[in-house]
Amino acid sequence: MPFLLNTPDDVRAMLEAIGVGSLDELFAMVPRELRLARELAIPPALTELELTSHLEALARQNVSAKEKACFLGGGSYDHFVPAVVDAIAGRGEFYTSYTPYQAEASQGNLQAFFEYQTLIARLTGMDVANASLYDGATAAAEAVLMSMSATGRRRHVVAAASVHPEYRQTLAAYLKNLGTELTTLATPDGILAPQQLATAVRDDTACVLVQHPNFFGCLENVEKLVHVAHDKGAMFVVVVDPISLGLLKRPGDYDADIVVAEGQSLGNPMSFGGPYLGIMACRERMVRRMPGRIAGQTVDRRGRRCWVLTLQTREQHIRREKATSNICTNQGLLALRALVYLAAAGPQGLREVAELCLRKAHYARTRLAAAGRRLALRFDRPAFKEFVVRSSDASVDDLLAEALDAGFFAGIPLSQWYPELDDCFLVAVTEKRSRAEIDGLATALNRIPRQVTAAHA
Amino acid sequence: MRNTRATQPLFELSKPGRRAMRMPAADVPDVPLAELLPESALAATPPELPELAEPDVVRHFTNLSTQNMSVDTHFYPLGSCTMKHNPKRNERLASLPGLLDLHPYQPQETLQGMLALLFELQELLGEIAGLPAVSLQPAAGAHGELASLLIAAAYFRDVDGKRTKVLAPDSAHGTNPASAAVAGFEPVTVKSTPQGFVDLVDLGAKLDNRAAVFMITNPNTLGMYDPNIKRIAEMVHAAGGLIYLDGANMNAILGISRPGDFGADMMHFNCHKTFSGPHGSGGPGAGPIAVSARLAPYLPTPLVERAGGGFRLGYDRPRSIGRVRSFFGNVGILVRAYCYIRTHGPDGLRRVSEHAVLNANYLLSRVKHIFPVPQGDRCMHEFVASAARLKTDKDISAMDIAKRLLDYGFHAPTVYFPPIVREALMIEPTETESKETLDAFAETLFRVTEEPADLLHEAPHTTPVSRPDEVRAARQPVMVWPRESSPDDGAGG
Ligand SMILES: Cc1ncc(COP(=O)(O)O)c(C=O)c1O
Numbered sequence: 001m002p003f004l005l006n007t008p009d010d011v012r013a014m015l016e017a018i019g020v021g022s023l024d025e026l027f028a029m030v031p032r033e034l035r036l037a038r039e040l041a042i043p044p045a046l047t048e049l050e051l052t053s054h055l056e057a058l059a060r061q062n063v064s065a066k067e068k069a070c071f072l073g074g075g076s077y078d079h080f081v082p083a084v085v086d087a088i089a090g091r092g093e094f095y096t097s098y099t100p101y102q103a104e105a106s107q108g109n110l111q112a113f114f115e116y117q118t119l120i121a122r123l124t125g126m127d128v129a130n131a132s133l134y135d136g137a138t139a140a141a142e143a144v145l146m147s148m149s150a151t152g153r154r155r156h157v158v159a160a161a162s163v164h165p166e167y168r169q170t171l172a173a174y175l176k177n178l179g180t181e182l183t184t185l186a187t188p189d190g191i192l193a194p195q196q197l198a199t200a201v202r203d204d205t206a207c208v209l210v211q212h213p214n215f216f217g218c219l220e221n222v223e224k225l226v227h228v229a230h231d232k233g234a235m236f237v238v239v240v241d242p243i244s245l246g247l248l249k250r251p252g253d254y255d256a257d258i259v260v261a262e263g264q265s266l267g268n269p270m271s272f273g274g275p276y277l278g279i280m281a282c283r284e285r286m287v288r289r290m291p292g293r294i295a296g297q298t299v300d301r302r303g304r305r306c307w308v309l310t311l312q313t314r315e316q317h318i319r320r321e322k323a324t325s326n327i328c329t330n331q332g333l334l335a336l337r338a339l340v341y342l343a344a345a346g347p348q349g350l351r352e353v354a355e356l357c358l359r360k361a362h363y364a365r366t367r368l369a370a371a372g373r374r375l376a377l378r379f380d381r382p383a384f385k386e387f388v389v390r391s392s393d394a395s396v397d398d399l400l401a402e403a404l405d406a407g408f409f410a411g412i413p414l415s416q417w418y419p420e421l422d423d424c425f426l427v428a429v430t431e432k433r434s435r436a437e438i439d440g441l442a443t444a445l446n447r448i449p450r451q452v453t454a455a456h457a
Numbered sequence: 458m459r460n461t462r463a464t465q466p467l468f469e470l471s472k473p474g475r476r477a478m479r480m481p482a483a484d485v486p487d488v489p490l491a492e493l494l495p496e497s498a499l500a501a502t503p504p505e506l507p508e509l510a511e512p513d514v515v516r517h518f519t520n521l522s523t524q525n526m527s528v529d530t531h532f533y534p535l536g537s538c539t540m541k542h543n544p545k546r547n548e549r550l551a552s553l554p555g556l557l558d559l560h561p562y563q564p565q566e567t568l569q570g571m572l573a574l575l576f577e578l579q580e581l582l583g584e585i586a587g588l589p590a591v592s593l594q595p596a597a598g599a600h601g602e603l604a605s606l607l608i609a610a611a612y613f614r615d616v617d618g619k620r621t622k623v624l625a626p627d628s629a630h631g632t633n634p635a636s637a638a639v640a641g642f643e644p645v646t647v648k649s650t651p652q653g654f655v656d657l658v659d660l661g662a663k664l665d666n667r668a669a670v671f672m673i674t675n676p677n678t679l680g681m682y683d684p685n686i687k688r689i690a691e692m693v694h695a696a697g698g699l700i701y702l703d704g705a706n707m708n709a710i711l712g713i714s715r716p717g718d719f720g721a722d723m724m725h726f727n728c729h730k731t732f733s734g735p736h737g738s739g740g741p742g743a744g745p746i747a748v749s750a751r752l753a754p755y756l757p758t759p760l761v762e763r764a765g766g767g768f769r770l771g772y773d774r775p776r777s778i779g780r781v782r783s784f785f786g787n788v789g790i791l792v793r794a795y796c797y798i799r800t801h802g803p804d805g806l807r808r809v810s811e812h813a814v815l816n817a818n819y820l821l822s823r824v825k826h827i828f829p830v831p832q833g834d835r836c837m838h839e840f841v842a843s844a845a846r847l848k849t850d851k852d853i854s855a856m857d858i859a860k861r862l863l864d865y866g867f868h869a870p871t872v873y874f875p876p877i878v879r880e881a882l883m884i885e886p887t888e889t890e891s892k893e894t895l896d897a898f899a900e901t902l903f904r905v906t907e908e909p910a911d912l913l914h915e916a917p918h919t920t921p922v923s924r925p926d927e928v929r930a931a932r933q934p935v936m937v938w939p940r941e942s943s944p945d946d947g948a949g950g
Contacts, residue, residue, distance in 0.1 A: 001805050003542050003733075004812050005891035014819040014892060019834075023811045026818055027713060029682045029835060034719045040712045042581050045802030048546045055796065059555025061570030063563070072560040075783055082478055084514055092529030093522035096543050098736035101535070102859060102869050104920040108524035109738040115467050118937040122505040128936045131739070134596035137783035145639070166783040173757070173779040177610040177641035219498050249500050262783070272571055273561030273784025274596065275741035287934065293739065298930035301915065306922040310930040316599070316635035317874070321644035326635035329597040329729065333737030343467055343514050347503035349478035355490070356480055362493050363485035382494050404564060412562045416772075435484040 002048070065270065069437040070409045071364075073386045073428025074215065075136060075164050076273060077265050079243065079353070080432050085267040085340045094336055099293070099329070103308045109332065110307035113295035116339040123245050123342070124259040125252020126281035130292035132335040133327060136262025137170040139278030140209060140239055142291045142325055143258040144171055146282070147207035147235040148180065149289050149324070156205045158183045160192040162214035163239060165417035171209070180206075188420075190216050190379030190388070194224040201232040207257070211239040212248075216426065217361070217386030218379055219248075226255050242266055242279065242338075244384045246345075246354030251281075258282045267341030268334050277334035288314060291325030356431035357385035360438065364429045367442040375445060378424050386428045388414065388421070396425050399445060406444035408437075459523050459921070463516040468938045470517060471507035477514050524921050525738070526868045532894050534820075536839045536871035536883025537630065537678060539708050539730030544800065547733065547793040556792055561784040565769050572768035575785070576761040578795045582745055585707075585798075585806070586724055587717025590753035592760060593745045593786045598705055599632035600781060601725025601744030602672070606640035607778045608723065608748065608755040609670045609699055615776070620669035620698070626655050628679065628875040633672045633703060642669060649877050653679040653832055655689055664696040674703040675719070676710065678875040678883070679832050680817065680839035690720020699723065699752075707731045708887070709814055709838035712807035716747075723748040728787075732794035743790035757781055812888035813838040816895060820886050823899035827906055831878060839885035841878050848880050852910050855880040860924070861908065861916035865901045 006014065011023070020026055027035070046054060070078040089095065093108060100106030100113075113131040120129035133139040140163070148154050157175070159168050161184050168184060175182055183200050185192055192210060201208060208229040212220040222238065229236045235257040243265045251259040263277040264270070282290055288311060296310030316323040345353065365387050369377045378388035389411065391399055396413045403410035411425035418424075429438065463470075490499070509517075526533060533540035551557065559571055579591040595601035606623060613620040623637035624645045634644040645668075648659040655673065664671075671693045676682045683689065690700050702716040702724035708731045716724045728734045729742035748756060758777045759770035770785070801809060814837050821830060821840045828842035844855040859869030859882070871883040886895055905913065917923050
């Protein structure tokens with residue numbers, strides 16, 4: 001076994017010291033009838049060389065985003081990751097440490113959490129941030145729970161249909177057994193209309209959950225929506241794209257109460273959906289209701305500046321069933337990657353990434369929906385890096401399949417979540433997509449002959 | 458050698474005009490920003506981030522890293538956390554572009570290798586659990602607890618609709634009662650016997666027709682296999698409830714005793730513990746769950762299913778609780794777990810547990826002469842010693858010992874958990890440590906208890922900082938770098 005150190009001599013000496021005759025005897029406290037009388041029915045061990053060949057073979061059966069031009073988004077994006085992120089996160093001292101329960105042996109992690117919290121708070125315009133949650137969806141669900149506890153309103157919450165469908169599904173699952181009603185407001189025009197929100201928010205509504213830019217890529221009318229929510233004493237919880245904050249107004253500037261985000265875009269690989277990280281930031285007055293770890297600055301016994309896990313009385317290991325959340329293990333390493341990414345990007349770098357996404361997405365919009373062709377923009381509204389395309393004749397599946405053959409992950413079909421958008425797909429454009437790729441995608445999507453489509457149908 | 462100049466907080470290192478990342482010029486037509494986005498949506502100023510060059514970033518974070526203890530650098534016997542060696546092969550393999558650069562919404566025909574791997578992992582975990590149906594979706598152990606309790610809630614809505622309580626022993630990890638509360642149940646605590654096992658009388662008294670689930674950790678948080686586990690499961694089942702097995706301690710029983718065989722209806726794995734996922738300064742983990750056949754319809758979607766000659770993501774599950782997160786799961790950690798299980802095979806996994814238990818018992822045999830171990834002479838993969846006597850006799854607490862161990866180059870055990878042992882030191886050596894390391898650790902523990910109390914009260918003495926003022930951190934929380942120059946006047950914002 002490659003990771004065991006005890007030699008047969010060691011084992012003999014150790015058993016003797018313990019006072020038992022065999023390894024088997026060590027398990028005496030496991031009742032005989034509860035012991036597995038056979039071997040586990042799993043395949044035999046592989047050496048590193050064999051395992052490598054096996055995994056390489058599995059990897060070859062996938063088509064990666066390195067092999068196709070990736071225009072897929074919907075909460076996971078093919079952004080550029082600078083080498084410095086991998087170099088730092090690959091340090092074993094970060095990689096193979098754990099939650100900093102012993103502050104003196106974890107100052108590196110604690111300071112990194114503190115710096116991460118600072119950068120997230122600055123980026124969102126909020127007072128404080130925690131040290132990460134699981135992902136964007138659970139961060140949104142936790143934010144809604146937090147708004148329920150902060151307002152004391154546990155009966156009702158409102159979400160826009162333009163919030164990521166999987167975030168809303170997650171929220172629904174979290175709320176199901178709490179008896180909290182979740183009203184989902186349709187967004188037929190691609191964004192949530194403030195008048196419509198006004199009719200849905202009640203005196204017992206804990207919060208309004210909105211995504212900006214939303215799942216369709218469109219900018220929501222956040223300033224108006226915040227007013228509507230606050231008028232009824234409901235909190236405004238907003239899901240943002242951290243990259244967009246290189247350019248867009250900060251949620252703190254439009255008076256959001258809790259900001260959450262999927263942090264994958266900040267230096268993390270797509271990795272088929274995880275591990276990612278849930279970002280959460282809020283106003284200082286709510287920090288004691290915030291879930292998750294928080295690093296705080298203090299001084300040591302000799303007056304030296306240092307960091308600890310703080311406000312732990314919110315957490316499950318102290319407060320048990322009265323904790324603000326059940327989260328324990330979080331996404332620390334991904335938060336570190338986000339921190340290094342933001343530190344490397346700086347204000348100018350992040351702004352450049354955001355601007356490139358915006359400009360290229362805008363160019364792709366015009367190219368894909370060029371007049372007289374079969375594709376059109378479904379929502380002709382200000383958008384950041386994503387947009388919804390409608391196909392007038394070919395089926396979406398056929399279009400995307402043809403585009404795949406031509407070398408493109410062209411978009412995400414929307415029918416699985418929005419039956420009324422079964423002729424639509426979502427296209428994302430990051431800074432990594434070149435003009436040639438965008439032109440190629442436009443050509444490929446407009447080249448597919450009608451007959452092919454008819455034959456498939 | 459540490460360079461303290463480089464570990465100043467990022468904003469102190471920042472200098473206007475520096476930068477590490479530069480993007481290429483746009484290769485698309487230059488349209489004025491104002492034509493792309495409404496003025497009202499734009500920020501007035503660039504984001505408030507520090508300005509650093511790449512050498513700054515590298516030196517800063519590299520020096521920060523040297524202020525951590527880690528498994529790669531130190532013995533890290535943090536009980537309940539299974540700080541075992543992280544195989545380097547897993548890191549390399551999980552980073553193959555064909556596994557790492559996959560978008561979660563790619564067409565499934567472009568994901569057949571990944572889906573094959575995940576399907577096989579579902580099967581492997583089901584076999585190790587002795588439970589037939591597996592969801593890989595939860596992001597960590599606590600998330601697996603929550604998902605399972607939501608499954609129980611859905612199940613009971615279907616069968617009777619009035620079970621509102623979730624029971625857990627007083628020795629349980631904090632996540633158990635917290636998950637019960639988050640899932641909308643009323644958490645109820647069941648007492649432990651003086652030996653640390655579930656008190657059957659108290660359990661019996663609390664098992665009424667409103668009890669939905671009993672959450673049990675076996676081996677328990679004292680590192681003991683509950684001899685009554687079968688009886689407990691029978692009691693809970695007879696009362697119409699379900700058994701949830703907190704699988705944090707699976708490292709003790711791989712291929713030796715299966716939760717499904719000792720009565721569990723559902724359980725989670727902590728892949729970052731048992732299956733060697735790197736703990737990454739607090740995460741990521743992965744907390745797959747395994748359940749019995751009658752609970753399988755309620756598992757979150759999607760599961761990986763066989764389809765024709767290949768695999769697909771199965772969403773057609775009408776009784777599913779839905780989903781508990783976005784996308785498939787913490788796939789990168791699941792890939793590492795898969796690599797770990799395939800590296801070991803049936804014999805190897807069993808050996809892992811045998812050596813984890815051997816190391817713990819050996820260390821116990823050496824430590825019990827120094828500290829009382831209330832549970833006795835034997836343990837599974839970990840044990841809990843008590844510094845209560847030392848506290849009374851010499852005013853040396855579990856925390857003092859933990860801090861002093863750092864001076865000798867050992868990470869501390871888990872302290873003050875489980876809550877049922879006074880001055881608890883919870884020690885889990887794992888199988889990836891040698892007899893020499895365990896001997897050195899035991900000798901150090903002994904030496905520490907002989908040291909003057911004053912020395913221990915001020916320990917550690919060799920770390921970059923010592924005994925941070927936690928009260929001050931909580932009373933006047935400073936959770937972000939203050940905008941003004943002095944770090945002391947900035948409260949939280
Ligand atoms: C006994 C026990 N149960 C549950 C958990 C929670 O697992 P996680 O931290 O992966 O959420 C832990 C670990 O921290 C644990 O030790």
